[in-house]
Amino acid sequence: MPKLLYLLRHADAAQKESRQDDKTRELTQAGIKDALHMGAWFSEQKFGFDLIAASSALRAEQTAAMVAEGMKLDHPRILLEDSLYESSPRQFLDYVNNIEDGYDHALVVGHNPAISYLAEYLTKADIGDMEAGSVAVIRFELSSWKHASENTGVLLKYATPEMVNRF
DSSP, X not given: OOEEEEEEEOOOBOOOOTTOOGGGOOXXXXXXXXXXXXXXXXXXXXXXXXXXXXXXXXXXXHHHHHHHHHTTOSSOOEEEEGGGTTOOHHHHHHHHHTSOTTOSEEXXXXXXXXXXXXXXXXXXXXXXXXXXXXXXXXXEXXXXXXXXXXXXXXXXXXXXXXXXXXX
C-alpha cells in the first residue's frame, strides 16, 4: 500500500523576545487562522491522517492542534517529538524512516530549513523554502517507511496558506 507523507511547516509564529526560550514561541493570530484554514482544506481534499506528529516546540504543537481543529477531529492524538525540533534533514529523515509501517498517512509538523530540505531530497522537486503554514504532500510507492530516501517520493501537491485561503 502506498504511503502518504504530509510535511507541514509550522504556521506563522511570534518573534523571539529577549530571554525567551525559542521553544515557547507561540503562533500569531494570523498563524492560528492559517492553520485552521489548512485543516479545513485538508478535510475538503479528503486528506486523513493515521499519525499526527509535531516538533516539541509550542508553535509546532499549536499548528498541529489548530489543523486538527480545522479538520473537526475529535480528541486528536498528537505526538510531540523532541527529535523534530532543531533537527537536521538527516535527523528528520531518520524520524520518517522510523514511522511504524501500520501508519499509511502521516502528518509531520516541523521547522525550516530541515523540512524544506527533506521535501526536496525525497522528491527532487524544486520547492525552495517552505512558507510558514505550508504543506508538501508526498506519495511513496513503498511498503515500509524505512525505504523512504532520496528521490523515492513524488510531490503530489505543495500548498501555502495563501493558496488554501482562496477556496
